[in-house]
Amino acid sequence: MSDAVAWVEARFAGAIVVAILGLLLANVVSRAFGRPLIWTDELAVYLMVLGAFAGASLGLANRQHIAVTLVSDGLGEHVRKILARVVDTVLLALFALFAWMLWNWFDPLGVLAAEDLQAYSLKSFNFLYQEPTTTLGMRKVWFWLILPVFCLTGIVHVLARFGAVSERAQ
Template sequence: MLKQISHGLARLEVAVAALLAAAVTGLILLNIVTRALGSPLYWVDELAIHAMVWMTFLTTSVVLKRREGIAVTLFTDSLPPRFQVFSRFMVDALVLFFAGLMLWLCWCWYDPLTLWAVGFDVSAFQAESFNFIYSERTSTLGLPKYLSWLCLPIFSVSLGLHGLVNVVDSLKGLLTGNRRLA
């Protein structure tokens, strides 16, 4: 079941990333046209940057799910098959650990329990935690920055799910000795 959820989430991430890539292209073209006409829209740059950041995190999660990240495999390719499966398991375990660490750091950064404890009063939250995440705004769009930064906890959860599925698959391959599973 987790594997199906992971596959469905990866398909959704790819689709959203493709839409964001199209949006970045459209925004850059709009920027070129408006600057050429002498009436630049300054918010277009910022929106294109935010779209590109979200696109990057979404695609990174999918790349790591598919185990298609850039790697130098000279050493691991020279190992016996059993050790290759073990090294893949270790890489998957490190990806899962990284996802968990990122999620924990995002939890500490967003600090939802303190925000809830102060009744979602941003001023009281800032006074209590000396954390200004909810009051910062983007330069030209004026949107709360925490909305743009939500890509980090979303990435962490997504990568955690994909990493868990990969660890389970690698562990099956390690226990059965089947190189294809891992």
């Protein structure tokens, strides 16, 4: 499952890069003709955020995230495997904490129980679902949804490593 998710993430991140390039080129051309597309800058920033989270999850899947390996490089193979398992355990704990934080922030049960989003926002002071983008005119929540997706895919990738270790042990 992790491999399938990583395949999708790689294509998604690639498509995002192409979309950003297209937006920036369109903006350059439109400015040259004196008719700038102001919204392209904001959309490019949001797309960069989406691509960064997709790429970060893909990096987790391939163990390509930034790491300081000075200590682990000097250790034996067995100790390195134990250290990798400890790192994966810490990552899983961090993703569990992140999932809890996202659940509280998005508060899906509170939103579903509310009469309307305006009343929910005023009561809870959570304006996540109401805040609009500056130039696009759409709600920012559509871009914030990358956070629970990243959390879920990160958990999938870390759990896959636990499964891969136990399969090798058998």
